[in-house]
Amino acid sequence: MFQRLLDSLEDTTDNLGGVEVITYFDQDDGATLSAGIKSACAIYAVVGPQLRTAPRMNRMARLANGPVIFTMNDDVTFNTPHWDTILHSKLPADGIHCAYPSDGYNDACSFPIVSKRWIEAVGYYHYPHLIHNFCDAWICDIGNRVGRSFQIPEIVCEHHHPLCGKRESDANDARQQGEGGSTYVRDKALYGSEKGRVHRGEVAAELIKLTYTPGGH
Numbered sequence: 001m002f003q004r005l006l007d008s009l010e011d012t013t014d015n016l017g018g019v020e021v022i023t024y025f026d027q028d029d030g031a032t033l034s035a036g037i038k039s040a041c042a043i044y045a046v047v048g049p050q051l052r053t054a055p056r057m058n059r060m061a062r063l064a065n066g067p068v069i070f071t072m073n074d075d076v077t078f079n080t081p082h083w084d085t086i087l088h089s090k091l092p093a094d095g096i097h098c099a100y101p102s103d104g105y106n107d108a109c110s111f112p113i114v115s116k117r118w119i120e121a122v123g124y125y126h127y128p129h130l131i132h133n134f135c136d137a138w139i140c141d142i143g144n145r146v147g148r149s150f151q152i153p154e155i156v157c158e159h160h161h162p163l164c165g166k167r168e169s170d171a172n173d174a175r176q177q178g179e180g181g182s183t184y185v186r187d188k189a190l191y192g193s194e195k196g197r198v199h200r201g202e203v204a205a206e207l208i209k210l211t212y213t214p215g216g217h
Contacts, residue, residue, distance in 0.1 A: 001160070006039040008077040014085045018038050022060040023074075024068040035157045052134055063123040067095065069125060070113045071136065072157070079104070081131035088112070090152050094212040098122075098143025100136075102157035102207040108150065111157055121210060122203050133187035137196045138200065145204030146211065 006021065013019055020042040027049060037043055044063060045169075051059070061069050068091070080086070091097055095115035103110045119125050122142070126135040143149025190196055 003038065004076075005072070005074055005076055006037070006041065006043075008079070010040055012078045012081050012083050013041075015080050015115070018066070018084065020064065020066060022042060022046065022048050022063055024056050024060055052130075053122065053132040054124075054130045056127040056130060057135070058124055061119055063118070067116050068113060069116065069119065071111050073111075073159065075160045076103075076111070077158050077160065079158050080154065082157045083157075087152065087156050090150075091115075092212070093150065094210060096146060096148050096207050096211045098139050098146075098149040099152055100140070100149075101157040102153050103153065104156055104158035107151060107153070109136050109143075109151075112136050112139040112143075112161060114139065114143075117210065118207065121207055130187050130190060131183050133184045134191040137191060138196075142200050142204050143153070145201060146207045148207075148211065 001024070009019070009021070010016065021039065021118075022044045024046045025048075027047060037045065046060065046063070048059075057071065068087075082216040087099070091099060093116035097114065097118070099114075100107065100109040100111055102194075114125070127138045130138065140149050159182075
């Protein structure tokens, strides 16, 4: 799946020199590593112990050189030519945004796009106390509170997920949800908790101070 993602990225990007792909491989993911990675994009592969989604995403975001950070799964394809040119034309100049593409399924904020400036102000990319679920919803809710969460429907990043009926579930899908869905239940409770809501409100208040035109994009 990862190679398919890279191929679609190459086929649809205007400025490949402006894109870097940072990916995290578990130490036991030998099959993917041995197959090799073929891409004209700059690829930075991090190999380490198995991590939860949030700490994995935060580690990769810290390594990023560019000003814009785009969450992406390996079971996605970029379907829109010139997506990078479109993206840069839509982002506010102050870098305070939670933009997201159409995922070809339910158009939720599955793949949030924020900036290094956002991450530096918040202190993290994905909320570190979540295990896997609701990381995207957490970012999107902060963006909504700032008035800077918005979809870019012209950009389609098709999610080939089991919930979309586009592939079969695998061991990784099961691990992310936990035994009997326990991980999902835990993360949902944390997202909906008073502590979580208060924290997101406090973070949003700090981000509003950084906007050039509060509530606009």
